[in-house]
Amino acid sequence: MANVLIHATVTLDGYMADPDDGVDWMFDVDAGDEDTALVNRVVGEIGAVVGGANRARTVEDGEEPYGGLPGVPVYLMTHEAQEPVVKDGVKYTFVVDDIAGAVDMAMADAGDKTVSLLGGKISRQCLQRGLVDEIQLHVVPILLGAGISLFEGLNQRINLELVENASFGNGGVHLRYRVLR
Incomplete structure (x- = not known):
């Protein structure tokens, strides 16, 4: 059964984006070989992704979770129905207002791998519903x-x-926590 993981890069003061939703500051950090290997290991564990559709509505313009690297199914939360998008063999499914349903679908696709949650709102909703491992x-x-x-x-x-x-x-520091129930 899939493990549900909040996966994020944050600043020391806990921000995942600047006030304008920008993440360019991430590219100002020199990642050493060990950092890159650890992040690549986590990304390699991913079997599906659930995220917000606000940035990913432009999937066709190149705004793909993880830059499209994992090549896994992606479920994007939205308030309006939209047809799925397939890009480079990856299917992006838009799920209307059903975060638990999106996580269930992602878990089915992920199998024994990890479902990665991207974005603050998505992460908080899943934590509040007890969906995060x-x-x-x-x-x-x-x-x-x-x-x-x-x-x-x-x-x-x-x-x-x-x-x-x-x-x-x-x-930098890499931290992995198990959610206690």
Whole structure:
């Protein structure tokens, strides 16, 4: 059965994007070989993705989760029905207002691999519904001071157990937690 994972790169002050939803700051961090290997391992575990459709509505223009690297089915949450999009062999299915249904479909596609959740709103909704098994954060040594928080608005306590951590030469930290139920 698939494991449901929140997977995100965040700044030390907890932001996953700047106030304009930009993530260019991620490219200012030098990733060493060990960092890249760890991230590639996590991405290699992915069997399906659930994310928000706000940025991915432009899939055909190149805004694909993980740059399209995993080559796995993607379920995008939306408020309006839209036909699926197939690009480079990857099917992007738009799911209207049913996050639990999207996760169920992604789990079926993922098999024994991981369902990766992308985006703060998606992650918070899944945490609130008890759908998340693990959280993998790549914390980079940057303070944005303002932006879009991964967990702001969660409004409930979630207990976690640290299952993996690593730090390498760039000053960043990789943290993986199991969600305790």
